[in-house]
Amino acid sequence: QVQLVESGGGLVQAGGSLRLSCAASRSISSITSMGWYRQAPGKQREFVAVITSGGSTNYADSVKGRFTISRDNAKNSVFLQMNGLKPEDTAVYYCKVTNWLRDYWGQGTQVTVSS
Numbered sequence: 001q002v003q004l005v006e007s008g009g010g011l012v013q014a015g016g017s018l019r020l021s022c023a024a025s026r027s028i029s030s031i032t033s034m035g036w037y038r039q040a041p042g043k044q045r046e047f048v049a050v051i052t053s054g055g056s057t058n059y060a061d062s063v064k065g066r067f068t069i070s071r072d073n074a075k076n077s078v079f080l081q082m083n084g085l086k087p088e089d090t091a092v093y094y095c096k097v098t099n100w101l102r103d104y105w106g107q108g109t110q111v112t113v114s115s
Helices: none
Strands: 004-007 010-013 018-024 031-039 046-052 057-059 067-072 077-082 091-099 103-105 109-114
Touching: 004 091, 018 031, 018 091, 018 109, 031 067, 031 077, 046 067, 046 077, 057 067, 077 091
Parallel strands: 010 109
Antiparallel strands: 004 018, 018 077, 031 046, 031 091, 046 057, 067 077, 091 103, 091 109
8 A cells, every 4th residue: 555654844943944755655656746735733734735747836825935846756756845934834744646546645744833
């Protein structure tokens, strides 16, 4: 069974940067998109960013201009470069990979931004 493993989370001061990584334990066929979501305490999981198989990207308004999503197709990996972090970015960040059959989710990585 395919597993997605996120890494790169941690504690950072406001204005700082983190780079999240998500790698699949084995190849996933026919990927259509790879993305990141986040869930803050007491809130619903929300969309952060997505990159399609064609390379198109889309971002939540709250992170536009600060976060950049990228992917390595050969390694079935997706990355999220987060700059200019704010306390409101504090959340557990999850990666999601979608193919023609289903969604795959990672277990999440904690990002905490101190003011």
